[in-house]
Amino acid sequence: MKINKKSVLQLGVCIIFFGGLGILINNLTINLIRTGLGFNFTWLFKPASFALAEHPLPYTSSDSYAWAIFIGWLNSLKVIVSSLILATFLGTLIGLARTGKNFLLGIISAGYITVVRQTPLLLQLMFWYFVGFLSLNDNMFIQIKNIFNISNEGIEFSGLTFSSEFLALFLGLSVFTSAYIAEVIRGGILSVSGGQWEAFRSLGLSEREGITRIIIPQALPAIIPGLTSQYLNLAKNSTLAIAVGYSDIYAINDTIINQTGRAIECFIILLISFLLLNLVITNTMEIMNKLTLKSKKYG
Amino acid sequence: MEPIVVAKNLTKSYTKGLRALDNVSLTVDQGKVLVVMGPSGSGKSTLIRTFNGLETFDKGELNILGIKVDSTHDERKVQRIRRKVGMVFQQFNLFPHLSILENITLAPIHVQKRRQTEAEEYGMYLLSQMGIDSHAKKYPNQLSGGEQQRVAIARALALRPELLLFDEPTSALDPERINEVLDAIRRLAEQGMTMVVVTHEIGFAKDVSDQVLFMDSGKVIETSPPNIFFSNARHERSRKFLNQLDNQ
Numbered sequence A: 001m002k003i004n005k006k007s008v009l010q011l012g013v014c015i016i017f018f019g020g021l022g023i024l025i026n027n028l029t030i031n032l033i034r035t036g037l038g039f040n041f042t043w044l045f046k047p048a049s050f051a052l053a054e055h056p057l058p059y060t061s062s063d064s065y066a067w068a069i070f071i072g073w074l075n076s077l078k079v080i081v082s083s084l085i086l087a088t089f090l091g092t093l094i095g096l097a098r099t100g101k102n103f104l105l106g107i108i109s110a111g112y113i114t115v116v117r118q119t120p121l122l123l124q125l126m127f128w129y130f131v132g133f134l135s136l137n138d139n140m141f142i143q144i145k146n147i148f149n150i151s152n153e154g155i156e157f158s159g160l161t162f163s164s165e166f167l168a169l170f171l172g173l174s175v176f177t178s179a180y181i182a183e184v185i186r187g188g189i190l191s192v193s194g195g196q197w198e199a200f201r202s203l204g205l206s207e208r209e210g211i212t213r214i215i216i217p218q219a220l221p222a223i224i225p226g227l228t229s230q231y232l233n234l235a236k237n238s239t240l241a242i243a244v245g246y247s248d249i250y251a252i253n254d255t256i257i258n259q260t261g262r263a264i265e266c267f268i269i270l271l272i273s274f275l276l277l278n279l280v281i282t283n284t285m286e287i288m289n290k291l292t293l294k295s296k297k298y299g
Numbered sequence B: 001m002e003p004i005v006v007a008k009n010l011t012k013s014y015t016k017g018l019r020a021l022d023n024v025s026l027t028v029d030q031g032k033v034l035v036v037m038g039p040s041g042s043g044k045s046t047l048i049r050t051f052n053g054l055e056t057f058d059k060g061e062l063n064i065l066g067i068k069v070d071s072t073h074d075e076r077k078v079q080r081i082r083r084k085v086g087m088v089f090q091q092f093n094l095f096p097h098l099s100i101l102e103n104i105t106l107a108p109i110h111v112q113k114r115r116q117t118e119a120e121e122y123g124m125y126l127l128s129q130m131g132i133d134s135h136a137k138k139y140p141n142q143l144s145g146g147e148q149q150r151v152a153i154a155r156a157l158a159l160r161p162e163l164l165l166f167d168e169p170t171s172a173l174d175p176e177r178i179n180e181v182l183d184a185i186r187r188l189a190e191q192g193m194t195m196v197v198v199t200h201e202i203g204f205a206k207d208v209s210d211q212v213l214f215m216d217s218g219k220v221i222e223t224s225p226p227n228i229f230f231s232n233a234r235h236e237r238s239r240k241f242l243n244q245l246d247n248q
């Protein structure tokens, strides 16, 4: 039998993969024996006995760990989805301003993109938290006819309250991601030939109408893959919640590990949570991609 | 009657010291066809693109269908001009994500706010005039170059323009596809459409034009009726250019 290059390579990869897995499993058993905990998930149903500042559903410290983790999941989802929406909106506006004809807007958006991309996200979160919200002290709050209420406790908006922690993370993630999305949008728009702009202009269409009806539809196939990876980054970056004290899934699991020592179980929970979340994002974007490709029968 | 196009001393430089347009003046009367000729880089495209505001200019005045514009490039006036002036490009520039009929009805529906059924009816009429109504449901990349350019002409006609601009409409076509497009333009000329056509097709220019404007280095070298221009051009430079075209 002739052994070709490909099967040798595959065998090599298999050996490395299973070897690595073996080492990890060995480490895991040794660690579990040492801590004397044993690998199980029954502790999930014991009372968590820690308080959570932020809970979209009812929660008290006598609720179970599982419920606390679920609340963390909801908190993560809340900040990820809302940041995703704001980041896309801001990013699109800035991306369009960057490509547009207006010189001043072009300069401002280029500056925004540069500053935001050149500073670490952690620093930006700290900025929003300490400079943006904590500096608003108790007696300095803004009130507009009881619908809009800003203080160092956060923002109250017609009955809904948002904590300073949530707002810092939400704004930080949105602004940070919007700069990257702006570049993705700009790249997509530049991929459409200049003749398309001339054609819609010569037909008397306004810039706004031309961009939405002619340019964006043709730019989407180039935009969606870049957008997907920015959304995945946003979801992963949301774990920096712990830096501003927002109780997302990562922060809650961190507390649980400190309390119970169940590091391995918690890591598995985190891993699966993010895998699921990112699968949802990837698949949604994949469906959108298919839709744009379908409407693009010319492809 | 007032002329359709009056340009006075149009001057434009993209880069300092290099004039793409140098004191260009011309007039196009209602129902007339002006053919613009000249070597590559002489400013032909720049000139006709100023007529519908795709290009600004630094000095001079332009009066298109009674709307006066100058170097300030008043967006509102430009927008009014574009509703009355159609343009056909060398590269067709059809919208690839829209069907042939949608390409044609886009501006009537969204610029002129016509009803969809009315826009489609007129669109189908224009396509049949161009002999391509059987392709209405197809997408641009399913058509040959000649067919695409005829769609582009129908699209330019959909706003019922009073002036049509053509920038080398057959330069991107296979030789055997050129005539179908030139014939369509000839028919428009016979119907009395006012047109400015940049072209290198001498035979076509002879039949269709009322005046030929010859440019070089952004300047108008001469403007003559076709029988004079093609047999006995006034300027040495024009004759040299025609000789070169003949030899190709």
Ligand SMILES: Nc1ncnc2c1ncn2[C@@H]1O[C@H](COP(=O)(O)OP(=O)(O)OP(=O)(O)O)[C@@H](O)[C@H]1O
Pocket: B014, B015, B019, B020, B038, B039, B040, B041, B042, B043, B044, B045, B046, B047
């Ligand atoms: N967008 C631009 N930026 C800078 N220079 C330009 C631009 N467009 C045209 N030019 C220059 O202006 C001059 C006139 O160009 P124009 O395209 O009007 O010539 P043309 O007669 O249409 O040539 P062709 O027959 O090759 O189409 C040329 O020197 C060209 O290099």
Ligand SMILES: [Mg+2]
Pocket: B044, B045, B046, B167
């Ligand atoms: Mg040209």
